Amino acid sequence: MEAKIQTIIDKYGADKGFLVPILQDVQKEFKYLPREALTHVSVYLGVPISRLFEVATFYKAFSLTPRGKHELSLCLGTACHVRGAPLIGDNIERTLGIKAGETSSDLEFTFETVNCLGACALGPILVVDGEYHGNISITKSNKILKKLGKKVQIDEEN
Amino acid sequence: MAEMVTLTIDGRTISAPAGTTILEAAKDANIYIPNLCNNEELTPYGSCRLCMVEITHKGRTRIVAACIYEVVDGLEVNVNTERVLNVRKLVIELLLARNNEHPALRKIADELGVKETRFPVEKKGCILCGQCVRTCREVVGVSAIGFSGRGITRRIAAPFMDFPPDCIACGSCVYVCPVNFIPMREENGVRTIIRFDFPMQQCKKCGKYFAPKKQLEYFSKTTGLPLDHFENCIDCR
Structure with missing residues (x-):
């Protein structure tokens, strides 16, 4: 872990000004910000650990807890909301057995809701590992989950 | 001028x-x-x-x-x-x-002339003035504590809500807080700030507990003087 972090920091010339990009890279590497990783960053960059904790908790893009292999973000903006996104959210929560913002215990799925993705015409939208799925329905969301390896009972008639 | x-x-x-x-x-x-x-x-x-x-x-x-x-x-x-x-x-x-x-x-x-607040009282205690964080950063120079979160979840926090590794237990944050939000007490040679315990140094001459060990170590590090220089209290030095 230490060597990987050293490489990331060296890429930015060990400049404190690049703290956020460095943390983004660390997050990309480990899928979240492990406590140990932040300690290394603190030492190499000469930034107090309290400062790193501030930054890591301030931005929603950073996570201090492990995230799932697959990340699902469901848009709950106004347009998606009126088109039934909350129902889809309920279905995903039920299927994965987790609440929005949580990660499944097998570290396969992280499900969260976002407030607007800026593609309201396509609503409701579900983002799966960076890929946008528009006009989502409960059936479609089940198919996506099934593709990702989750056992889902799909009502074939729909 | x-x-x-x-x-x-x-x-x-x-x-x-x-x-x-x-x-x-x-x-x-x-x-x-x-x-x-x-x-x-x-x-x-x-x-x-x-x-x-x-x-x-x-x-x-x-x-x-x-x-x-x-x-x-x-x-x-x-x-x-x-x-x-x-x-x-x-x-x-x-x-x-x-x-x-x-x-x-x-x-x-x-x-x-304000008697009561019209808002629901949450009794958080801390008003997030940041004096403790700034004192720790600028005056003490150890940056042991900081903020965490933002918006309504913003609060004063030690890194990872855990024992702050850089804290020297000087108590400056306690002293500077305008609303006495950070509790500190000393008992049987242990200084407790919030829920974190720090052992105190006993004076080599009079036996009084006079300062947290970590603070003396920090003094020794910053001044370059040997640690035993600080092992007597001010009265016995």
């Missing part, structure tokens, strides 16, 4: 060095502006929002925080206009919603 600028505060003509804030200039002129987050030893922060004043500059009037607004030539400052007082009353009500008991807040509320 810094360049002087001339401004008026509540009709009084005042000259102040360029670069000072309205709050500092007012203080020098014995004009009272309530504030909780300002501390002359720390960089201005502007978080409590109690020092709001009305300024008129080049024909424009607006409300600014006196503790972070630097004086400029020809600035006209009004400390107690109706508009300002309305803002300040709202601010103290919001602060009372976080802490409706502390005398420092009660005193300012009384001055403004």
Whole structure:
């Protein structure tokens, strides 16, 4: 872990000004910000650990807890909301057995809701590992989950 | 000698060095502006929002925080206009919603004629003035504590909500807090800040517990003097 972090920091010339990009890279590497990783960053960059904790908790893009292999973000903006996104959210929560913002215990799925993705015409939208799925329905969301390896009972008639 | 600028505060003509804030200039002129987050030893922060004043500059009037607004030539400052007082009353009500008991807040509320807050009282205690964080960073120089989260989840926190590894238990954060939010006590040679225990050093001569061990280690590190130099209390040194 230490060597990987050293490489990331060296890429930015060990400049404190690049703290956020460095943390983004660390997050990309480990899928979240492990406590140990932040300690290394603190030492190499000469930034107090309290400062790193501030930054890591301030931005929603950073996570201090492990995230799932697959990340699902469901848009709950106004347009998606009126088109039934909350129902889809309920279905995903039920299927994965987790609440929005949580990660499944097998570290396969992280499900969260976002407030607007800026593609309201396509609503409701579900983002799966960076890929946008528009006009989502409960059936479609089940198919996506099934593709990702989750056992889902799909009502074939729909 | 810094360049002087001339401004008026509540009709009084005042000259102040360029670069000072309205709050500092007012203080020098014995004009009272309530504030909780300002501390002359720390960089201005502007978080409590109690020092709001009305300024008129080049024909424009607006409300600014006196503790972070630097004086400029020809600035006209009004400390107690109706508009300002309305803002300040709202601010103290919001602060009372976080802490409706502390005398420092009660005193300012009384001055403004505010009896109770219209907002649900959450009794968070901390008003997020950031003096502890800034003191730890700027005066003590160890940056053991910081903020965490943002918006309604913002709070003062040790890294990972766990034992702060850099803390030297000096108690400066406890001392500087305007609302006594951070508890500290000493018992049987252990200083406890919030829920974290720090062992104290016993004086080699008189046997009194006089300072946290970590603080003495920090002294030794920063001054370059050997640690045993600090193992006697000030009276026995």
